Amino acid sequence: MNISDIGEFGFIRAIQDHTIVTPETVTVGIGDDGAVYKTTPGMEQVVVIDTMIEGNHFIIGKTATWHAVGYKAVASNLSDIAAMGATATQLVLSTALIPSMTVADVKELYRGMKDICQVYGVNMVGGDTVTARESTVITVTVLGEIEKDKALLRSGANVGDVVAISHTLGNSCAGLDVLLQQERGYEELVKHHQYPQPQLALGRLLVSMNCHCANDISDGLASEANEIAKASGVNLILDKDKIPFSPALEQWCAYAKKDRYRYAFGGGEDYELVFTMAKDDFYRLKKQYDDVTIIGSVHPGTGMVLLRDGDKESPLQPQGWTHF
Ligand SMILES: Nc1ncnc2c1ncn2[C@@H]1O[C@H](COP(=O)(O)OP(=O)(O)O)[C@@H](O)[C@H]1O
Ligand SMILES: Cc1ncc(C[n+]2csc(CCOP(=O)(O)OP(=O)(O)O)c2C)c(N)n1
């Protein structure tokens, strides 16, 4: 059965179960002209949006399943919420779907979204449905909350801060290459590509540990580090040999003759956090959350990123994934 067989209202009926995870915050969910939800007194509201397009962001049967597409469409939004240091609360979305998409596939797409919403306590409170001619487009908006004046901004890096990242870089793009080249194995890399984990818990810890500045790594470290340098009006110096990689990525690079730095700087979709804070605060953080690594430092400057390789320093251009 296709979605054109059940119509728009049949479609909504098919997906509206299990959309509310924290009922105490939702007065009206799916089913009316608008959703009505409660906010926590004293908290500021945060809103983010991200779109995924078939062909550009995923190829069904080759780089993703519908379940993974749903999961990742929400994960990329939650990653932006994490980069602000906020908690996620509500979600609305717009789906442009091809009429010949099967009801089973749509249910898988929504199962992926509901699975990650369940993990992070986010309610799906509404959406919009239109038909697409050639490729599916999914736009998700997530709402979140943060204590007044505590949001982690790209503009907050201070001279003297360390620059650090969470976990390791490059796994998602390497996983994409594994899938596109139809190689076997490397499940860990493939999982990073299909099911990225938004760093919400770390974002909250960063807020509590006086972090000055954060950005999520959706377009590659080169691009995100340059955004911080520019927004903060400082220079970042990154040490090439301090960038951490997973053993799985190193194995893949050795096998496929790929450059791990190209993955880290320009790969994108890692959804790790890059952040800056005072060194003492970083070591306090490290005691509570070990999977963070110092990769550089913040210096007076005009908004550049310099990459230190041995005793050479050269500008790291903001090249990464862009849509144009
Ligand atoms: N089409 C658009 N219309 C309005 N604002 C936009 C548009 N695209 C991006 N922005 C805004 O520009 C800023 C920078 O976006 P970007 O660097 O792409 O963030 P991210 O990498 O987190 O998606 C954000 O505040 C974002 O909301
Ligand atoms: C089939 C396919 N080709 C290429 C990519 C790689 N890719 C697509 S979008 C993207 C960057 C992140 O997407 P964007 O929409 O810019 O996220 P944002 O920065 O807005 O969070 C990357 C690396 C992919 N995921 N799938």
Ligand SMILES: [Mg+2]
């Ligand atoms: Mg964007």
